[in-house]
Structure formats: C-alpha cells, structure tokens
Amino acid sequence: MKKSFESQEKLLYLVEFGPVSEKVLEQQVVLDRLETILYEWAQTAGLEIDSCDVLPDYVAMTFYVKPLVDIDDAIVALKKYSNDALLKEFSNFQQFVVEGSLWEDGYDVELL
Numbered sequence: 001m002k003k004s005f006e007s008q009e010k011l012l013y014l015v016e017f018g019p020v021s022e023k024v025l026e027q028q029v030v031l032d033r034l035e036t037i038l039y040e041w042a043q044t045a046g047l048e049i050d051s052c053d054v055l056p057d058y059v060a061m062t063f064y065v066k067p068l069v070d071i072d073d074a075i076v077a078l079k080k081y082s083n084d085a086l087l088k089e090f091s092n093f094q095q096f097v098v099e100g101s102l103w104e105d106g107y108d109v110e111l112l
Contacts, residue, residue, distance in 0.1 A: 010064040012050060015075055017107035018058040020098040025056045033089065034082060041081045045074060071109060079103045
C-alpha cells in the first residue's frame, strides 16, 4: 500500500541569514514584526515553523517541509517575502537596500 503524500514524514531544516546592515534589525519593534512576517510567510507557503529567533545580527529558524519541497526555492521566497513586507512597512529601510534586498546574499541551511 502506498503512503499518501499527506502522511509522508516531513524534513526539519535550520536556516540562517543576516541583514545587509545591523541597523535593519536594531529596533525591537522591527524584530517583533519580522517574526510575525516569517510566521505569515510559513503559513501561506504551507510550512511549519518549529523555532524562530530574530536577533539584531541574524535570523535563525527551523521549519518542517514535505520532502518534495525545494528548500532553496523556499528560502529565496522567504527572503523576498520578508524583504518586501519590511520595505512596505518601514519605508526608511530603503537606505539599507543593497542589490535590491535588505538581506545578505546567500544563507546557511542544514538538514537536521
């Protein structure tokens, strides 16, 4: 008997990425709002966040995904979604944008 896709085991990933400037995440209101944005993104993407730490110098989160999800595509979408949301809410962040993003190029990802 085949397992349905819904019952397949999910994979747990750790992803870490940082802002282009620590000034982006220096205010508590921004840290709190970014955490909410990340949870919103996960819900719309169908992913389950296990933990989320938003700190002034980087973001670290673990989340569960179905095995067929392309993790690189998911992280690119996460960074784009959070970038766009922060720029919409905090227009003064335009000064921190480098090459179209508030986030450093790249990220660290690990399968746990």
